[in-house]
Amino acid sequence: xxxxxxxxxxxxxxxxxxxxxxxxxxxxxxxxxxxxxxxxxxxxxxxxxxxxxxxxxxxxxxxxxxxxxxxxxxxxxxxxxxxxxxxxxxxxxxxxxxxxxxxxxxxxxxxxxxxxxxxxxxxxxxxxxxxxxxxxxxxxxxxxxxxxxxxxxxxxxxxxxxxxxxxxxxxxxxxxxxxxxxxxxxxxxxxxxxxxxxxxxxxxxxxxxxxxxxxxxxxxxxxxxxxxxxxxxxxxxxxxxxxxxxxxxxxxxxxxxxxxxxxxxxxxxxxxxxxxxxxxxxxxxxxxxxxxxxxxxxxxxxxxxxxxxxxxxxxxxxxxxxxxxxxxxxxxxxxxxxxxxx
Amino acid sequence: xxxxxxxxxxxxxxxxxxxxxxxxxxxxxxxxxxxxxxxxxxxxxxxxxxxxxxxxxxxxxxxxxxxxxxxxxxxxxxxxxxxxxxxxxxxxxxxxxxxxxxxxxxxxxxxxxxxxxxxxxxxxxxxxxxxxxxxxxxxxxxxxxxxxxxxxxxxxxxxxxxxxxxxxxxxxxxxxxxxxxxxxxxxxxxxxxxxxxxxxxxxxxxxxxxxxxxxxxxxxxxxxxxxxxxxxxxxxxxxxxxxxxxxxxxxxxxxxxxxxxxxxxxxxxxxxxxxxxxxxxxxxxxxxxxxxxxxxxxxxxxxxxxxxxxxxxxxxxxxxxxxxxxxxxxxxxxxxxxxxxx
Numbered sequence: 207x208x209x210x211x212x213x214x215x216x217x218x219x220x221x222x223x224x225x226x227x228x229x230x231x232x233x234x235x236x237x238x239x240x241x242x243x244x245x246x247x248x249x250x251x252x253x254x255x256x257x258x259x260x261x262x263x264x265x266x267x268x269x270x271x272x273x274x275x276x277x278x279x280x281x282x283x284x285x286x287x288x289x290x291x292x293x294x295x296x297x298x299x300x301x302x303x304x305x306x307x308x309x310x311x312x313x314x315x316x317x318x319x320x321x322x323x324x325x326x327x328x329x330x331x332x333x334x335x336x337x338x339x340x341x342x343x344x345x346x347x348x349x350x351x352x353x354x355x356x357x358x359x360x361x362x363x364x365x366x367x368x369x370x371x372x373x374x375x376x377x378x379x380x381x382x383x384x385x386x387x388x389x390x391x392x393x394x395x396x397x398x399x400x401x402x403x404x405x406x407x408x409x410x411x412x413x414x415x416x417x418x419x420x421x422x423x424x425x426x427x428x429x430x431x432x433x434x435x436x437x438x439x440x441x442x443x444x445x446x447x448x449x450x451x452x453x454x455x456x457x458x459x460x461x462x463x464x465x466x467x468x469x470x471x472x473x474x475x476x477x478x479x480x481x482x483x484x485x486x487x488x489x490x491x492x493x494x495x496x497x498x499x500x501x502x503x504x505x506x507x508x509x510x511x512x513x514x515x516x517x518x519x520x521x522x523x524x525x526x527x528x529x530x531x532x533x534x535x536x537x538x539x540x541x542x543x544x545x546x547x548x
Numbered sequence: 549x550x551x552x553x554x555x556x557x558x559x560x561x562x563x564x565x566x567x568x569x570x571x572x573x574x575x576x577x578x579x580x581x582x583x584x585x586x587x588x589x590x591x592x593x594x595x596x597x598x599x600x601x602x603x604x605x606x607x608x609x610x611x612x613x614x615x616x617x618x619x620x621x622x623x624x625x626x627x628x629x630x631x632x633x634x635x636x637x638x639x640x641x642x643x644x645x646x647x648x649x650x651x652x653x654x655x656x657x658x659x660x661x662x663x664x665x666x667x668x669x670x671x672x673x674x675x676x677x678x679x680x681x682x683x684x685x686x687x688x689x690x691x692x693x694x695x696x697x698x699x700x701x702x703x704x705x706x707x708x709x710x711x712x713x714x715x716x717x718x719x720x721x722x723x724x725x726x727x728x729x730x731x732x733x734x735x736x737x738x739x740x741x742x743x744x745x746x747x748x749x750x751x752x753x754x755x756x757x758x759x760x761x762x763x764x765x766x767x768x769x770x771x772x773x774x775x776x777x778x779x780x781x782x783x784x785x786x787x788x789x790x791x792x793x794x795x796x797x798x799x800x801x802x803x804x805x806x807x808x809x810x811x812x813x814x815x816x817x818x819x820x821x822x823x824x825x826x827x828x829x830x831x832x833x834x835x836x837x838x839x840x841x842x843x844x845x846x847x848x849x850x851x852x853x854x855x856x857x858x859x860x861x862x863x864x865x866x867x868x869x870x871x872x873x874x875x876x877x878x879x880x881x882x883x884x885x886x887x888x889x890x
Contacts, residue, residue, distance in 0.1 A: 223848075491881045492871070500864070503845075504886045506565075508878040509868035513852060517864050522842070524866055526851035529834070536850045539833045544846045 208334050209309050210254040211298040214263040214316035220467040220533045223521035226547035236465050237319040237474040246316050247275050249323040262294040286431045292418045292445035293437040300425050303404035310334050313400040319474045325460035333401035333456045344401040346458040347394025355385040358396035369457040397462055414449035468514045469530035471497050519547045550676050551651050552596040553640040556605040556658035562809040562875045565863035568889035578807050579661040579816040588658050589617050591665040604636040628776045634760045634787035635779040642767050645746035652676050655742040661816045667802035675743035675798045686743040688800040689736025697727040700738035711799040739804055757787035810856045811872035813839050861889045
């Protein structure tokens with residue numbers, strides 16, 4: 207049967223100071239009026255029964271996500287520590303297999319914005335079907351809607367049939383000129399939407415990523431902490447997709463956004479006539495192309511252009527919009543007592 | 549004897565949201581670490597005895613100024629309503645005259661920044677002396693340090709002696725091209741620093757401004773409210789300096805700033821290496837030429853240039869620096885519940 211894994215990792219620094227340990231990105235209504243994780247779960251639910259949605263999250267976030275998504279504890283996999291995506295997906299796949307010998311899994315992130323859930327589901331369904339039919343690890347390449355150096359890219363190889371291709375190569379976050387030529391020549395975005403049968407995934411993992419599959423013995427013993435202590439914190443792209451011969455790509459043509467930083471808010475929320483995207487008690491006077499978010503304190507933008515203003519959790523951020531991708535570096539420059547949120 | 553009048557009027561909107569009815573501009577440490585009014589009073593005190601400093605202010609501000617300046621009630625003239633500068637100065641001059649038949653008055657505003665008090669006092673002393681010697685209304689023209697369309701200008705006429713000139717003409721806030729040519733040709737700023745003997749002032753007022761001098765009968769009767777009800781709310785420049793034949797100008801070469809809006813903060817406070825002027829818990833990361841003031845909430849400026857950020861009194865203002873002069877219009881565009889501060 208079809209299963210879905212929602213990965214809910216990340217430190218959430220990119221939405222500082224709105225995202226905080228108490229209320230990380232997945233619990234914020236970044237793109238609409240409901241928390242991102244709920245919107246993502248709703249998008250997949252018509253395709254995959256709620257009973258077969260697994261969530262992988264850290265100890266801080268897990269209980270909040272369980273409550274927000276109304277899922278029972280056995281569907282929430284609580285990581286004892288952060289260890290990238292390969293260990294998380296290995297655990298989730300093993301968990302699904304233990305409950306369903308014919309499990310086919312769809313892997314996604316709990317913080318995407320899927321503007322057209324129906325088109326998303328058609329691509330996800332096709333990926334699940336290809337995983338079974340072709341006994342393959344399927345990665346969904348998303349048709350780009352802009353040049354985006356911030357994303358990994360997939361160069362498609364020969365066509366298999368319909369929207370299915372071999373992969374010529376993966377390109378990690380390319381510099382802008384390379385991203386431009388990649389996009390112009392038909393490369394796709396490496397979205398992180400994957401599908402596989404549990405059996406094929408675990409076979410490939412044993413063959414290509416013993417640093418992940420070896421410690422899985424601990425999972426069989428019921429010792430999750432030992433698994434996370436012993437496993438290598440490696441990304442699934444590196445552990446499997448760049449190594450396995452059984453990778454195929456499904457060309458996915460649906461609106462997809464990973465809502466990666468404040469700049470993304472301008473793509474996923476409606477703007478006023480001047481291109482401002484405002485949420486909360488914000489007044490704009492001759493402001494343009496600006497993003498402002500307040501959790502309560504009235505904010506006035508006057509005459510400014512291309513700024514991001516966030517008033518939340520007792521902090522105020524005023525950021526040039528072109529620097530939205532640099533939040534990690536900005537935060538590292540701050541005094542710890544300013545940076546640290548409760 | 550010499551008297552000083554500190555005028556403390558104005559609605560203080562230009563420093564919104566830092567200035568508020570509870571704490572207007574004169575009580576804020578805009579230029580240094582003490583409230584503006586205290587700094588101004590300290591600048592004049594070595595010249596004029598504290599016992600002969602009069603303050604004219606509205607009912608809201610008067611008790612706070614009295615406390616801040618530690619002046620007794622008889623030196624605080626509480627305006628029952630705002631009525632521009634001519635009525636305020638007529639009242640102050642009549643008050644001084646009643647207590648001192650030889651009163652000579654220096655008129656100034658309680659919110660100036662005087663970076664070099666000693667040079668200021670030399671000019672003020674010379675103005676008081678000229679008022680007596682020449683039996684004249686003396687206006688101090690300040691030597692400009694920049695082109696400033698926001699100030700009235702004085703075109704000097706023939707020289708009388710030393711720094712004293714006749715006035716060729718007054719120019720109200722000129723457009724920038726005119727301000728440039730005025731400044732290039734030696735015009736001075738109309739600072740609002742005046743001196744006169746009480747006798748000459750009242751004579752000139754009777755002759756040129758009956759709309760102010762007429763109602764002064766009410767002051768003699770002890771009915772201040774009636775005076776303010778009947779008097780015309782006219783500026784002293786219009787009521788006297790543009791009408792009287794007995795006006796002379798003293799050329800004053802001392803640093804003077806009326807700290808008129810947020811832009812002025814960059815002139816009167818020290819900047820960091822990138823030209824940022826920051827007060828309160830503000831962190832700047834790759835910010836430049838920006839002004840930020842926080843009364844407690846930590847503010848982070850990242851990558852922005854030429855912005856003014858103010859977090860105070862439960863409001864957050866993010867303003868393009870070039871628009872600092874437009875605060876009145878900005879505030880008029882805001883919903884009343886956002887604009888109104890306690």
